[in-house]
Amino acid sequence: MLKEKIADRFLSSAKSIETDRSRCLRMRYNRNSCSECTGMCRSGAITIHEDVHILADNCTECMLCVSACPSDCFDIQSFDFHSVLVRLRRIKNLVPVPVLGCNIKNDLQAHVKTPCLGFLSEEHILSLSVFLDTGLHINMTECGRCKNSFIVDVIEERVKNIKARNLNLPGNISLINDGKNLGYGDAGYDRRGFFSTVKNLTFLQAAEFFERDDTVPASQSYSDKKIPAKREFLNRILAYKKSNNSGLLENYYFTVHASEDCDNCFACVGMCPSGALKVEVTGEGRKLSFSSALCNGCSLCHNFCFRGALRIEKGFSGVNPFEYVSLHISTNDRNTGEY
Numbered sequence: 236m237l238k239e240k241i242a243d244r245f246l247s248s249a250k251s252i253e254t255d256r257s258r259c260l261r262m263r264y265n266r267n268s269c270s271e272c273t274g275m276c277r278s279g280a281i282t283i284h285e286d287v288h289i290l291a292d293n294c295t296e297c298m299l300c301v302s303a304c305p306s307d308c309f310d311i312q313s314f315d316f317h318s319v320l321v322r323l324r325r326i327k328n329l330v331p332v333p334v335l336g337c338n339i340k341n342d343l344q345a346h347v348k349t350p351c352l353g354f355l356s357e358e359h360i361l362s363l364s365v366f367l368d369t370g371l372h373i374n375m376t377e378c379g380r381c382k383n384s385f386i387v388d389v390i391e392e393r394v395k396n397i398k399a400r401n402l403n404l405p406g407n408i409s410l411i412n413d414g415k416n417l418g419y420g421d422a423g424y425d426r427r428g429f430f431s432t433v434k435n436l437t438f439l440q441a442a443e444f445f446e447r448d449d450t451v452p453a454s455q456s457y458s459d460k461k462i463p464a465k466r467e468f469l470n471r472i473l474a475y476k477k478s479n480n481s482g483l484l485e486n487y488y489f490t491v492h493a494s495e496d497c498d499n500c501f502a503c504v505g506m507c508p509s510g511a512l513k514v515e516v517t518g519e520g521r522k523l524s525f526s527s528a529l530c531n532g533c534s535l536c537h538n539f540c541f542r543g544a545l546r547i548e549k550g551f552s553g554v555n556p557f558e559y560v561s562l563h564i565s566t567n568d569r570n571t572g573e574y
Contacts, residue, residue: 251312252294252301254287257457258308258508260533262287267538272309275299277385297383298354305531306508307463311350316359316464320366322347327369330420334411335363336374339381344419345374352378353386357393358465358487360408364397365472368405376414387412402482460510463531470528473556488551489532491525493562497544499523503536512536513559523563527556 256262260269261283273281280293281300287308289300301309323333326346336345337352352373363371378387387410394408411417462470469487473480491512501523504512511530515522530547537545553560 252289252296252298253310253312254289255308255310256287257459258304258306258461259283259287260306260308260508260535263457263508264506264535264539267535269305269533271303271305272300275303275389295382296351297386298351299386299389301354302356302359305463305465305533307461307465311354314350314354316354316362316468319347319349320362323363323367323371326422327367329422331418332370332372332420333367334372334374334417334419337377340377343374343377344414344417346419346422351383351386352390353383355390355393356465357397358468360390360393360397361402361404361472361483361487362468364404364406364408365475366406370407370409372409372411372417372419374417374419375410375412376417379412400482400486402486403479458505460508462509462529466509466529466531470557473528484527484551484556486549488527488549488556489530490527490548490551490553491530491536491562492546492548493523494544494546495563496542497523497540497563498542503540503545506535506539508533508535515559515561522561524559524561526559527551527553 260267273283276299277297278293278295280290280295282288282290298311301311319335323335323346327333330346333347334345335352336343336348338348338350352375355373373390375387375390378384391410394410397404397408409416469483473483476483499521501514501521504514504523509529509531511526513524513526515524532547532549534547537547
């Protein structure tokens with residue numbers, strides 16, 4: 236049990252939420268009206284004016300802001316969802332069914348414990364379903380008695396949305412509210428298994444576990460392009476499944492269109508937080524190009540375009556979402572008036 240508790244510490248030692256104002260859509264463009272985080276926050280702990288601020292006395296650490304933000308403005312300190320997947324995959328054939336739970340109670344039955352389960356976005360749940368093809372039970376038996384009991388309805392709604400989209404997912408995700416249905420079985424770790432589990436944790440987590448330096452400020456640059464973690468999960472699913480992905484592309488990917496009103500100012504490229512838009516230089520001139528795999532659907536490009544030339548729609552029907560495709564005419568073509 237000691238070995239298992241130490242391994243859990245890697246994944247659940249931190250509880251606080253970090254903010255990166257450069258990722259906030261309203262900080263990037265003050266006319267943007269995104270309210271995903273404030274709309275989710277039940278305690279009124281989030282304020283967005285000249286900065287993104289969390290009132291510590293009000294915050295209940297339900298993590299709904301983390302799962303709701305489309306651009307990763309919020310992050311859970313020292314928490315890596317990839318490591319959660321690694322540990323659950325390692326034990327999936329050793330127990331009747333892997334069990335995921337939160338770290339609110341030491342005696343809560345779960346093979347892997349995380350901060351409050353409110354961090355589970357639809358993209359997280361999709362990843363669990365795809366990469367845990369034997370199924371997963373999420374232990375929510377204590378959620379109804381928790382100060383964050385409201386997350387139950389949110390997570391149930393997210394699971395319901397996924398199931399309604401007929402995505403042909405291999406693994407079944409079950410939300411367990413009654414302990415009688417949990418099906419928990421002790422996986423057990425021998426010496427070799429324990430160190431193998433630790434080895435699969437990220438280097439960053441291991442470094443923070445043994446020696447953490449909180450004096451180094453995190454880089455928060457508006458010019459940095461960063462793919463949101465939820466988008467990375469979806470892209471990994473596409474690469475892993477390789478087929479029957481039409482449902483994912485239709486419901487979780489986006490397409491940007493540029494009209495003839497675009498004057499190739501390329502300001503949208505700088506505004507895009509994820510690098511989904513870029514300028515490609517060819518023999519025909521400079522072209523605005525777009526990659527659906529990098530787009531989080533935030534609509535910041537559409538909001539910022541003063542000519543109203545960009546339009547974003549849900550769904551991708553092209554050939555390859557990972558490739559950049561030209562959106563419209565090149566600069567040379569525009570100078571000559573030819574398409």
